[in-house]
Amino acid sequence: MAVERTLSIIKPDAVAKNVIGQIYSRFEQAGLKIVASRMTHLTEKEAGGFYAVHSARPFFKDLVSFMTSGPVVIQVLEGEDAIAKHRDIMGATNPKNAAPGTIRADFADSIDENAVHGSDSAENAAVEIAYFFRTIELAPRTR
Numbered sequence: 217m218a219v220e221r222t223l224s225i226i227k228p229d230a231v232a233k234n235v236i237g238q239i240y241s242r243f244e245q246a247g248l249k250i251v252a253s254r255m256t257h258l259t260e261k262e263a264g265g266f267y268a269v270h271s272a273r274p275f276f277k278d279l280v281s282f283m284t285s286g287p288v289v290i291q292v293l294e295g296e297d298a299i300a301k302h303r304d305i306m307g308a309t310n311p312k313n314a315a316p317g318t319i320r321a322d323f324a325d326s327i328d329e330n331a332v333h334g335s336d337s338a339e340n341a342a343v344e345i346a347y348f349f350r351t352i353e354l355a356p357r358t359r
């Protein structure tokens with residue numbers, strides 16, 4: 217298995233629930249290293265650009281509204297098989313279908329407000345990391 221990097225977002229609902237630390241602990245317990253991290257409040261343009269792939273979907277407007285409703289914490293996670301490992305500990309998009317013990321099962325309320333984002337492929341991870349971070353901002357944990 218290769219060492220990968222993936223883009224993770226703790227969404228406004230989870231930040232409002234004050235569970236940033238608990239979610240970070242789950243990343244660390246899964247062997248994922250946090251190599252970049254930033255709290256920000258996304259603008260409509262930033263959130264819409266990030267989710268541009270969903271711009272034709274019926275939920276797009278509500279998704280942008282939710283993602284701009286409060287601060288988010290954005291991080292780059294690094295580790296063996298990081299993309300799939302992160303998706304595993306996040307759980308299914310709809311928390312009703314998320315396996316017990318996953319982040320979404322424990323902290324998400326609905327498919328719209330589902331606590332976390334995670335890249336779903338190596339291609340998207342590269343694009344999403346570059347959307348939020350410059351190369352120089354990624355801590356060289358492997359150096």
Ligand code: UDP
Nearest residue numbers: 275279308309327328329330332333334336
């Ligand atoms: N989403 C939504 N309603 C839906 C489907 C998705 O609000 O019916 C939102 C939800 O926040 C989800 C995001 O759009 O996390 C991206 O959807 P995707 O299917 O890519 O799920 P993910 O990769 O986040 O599990």
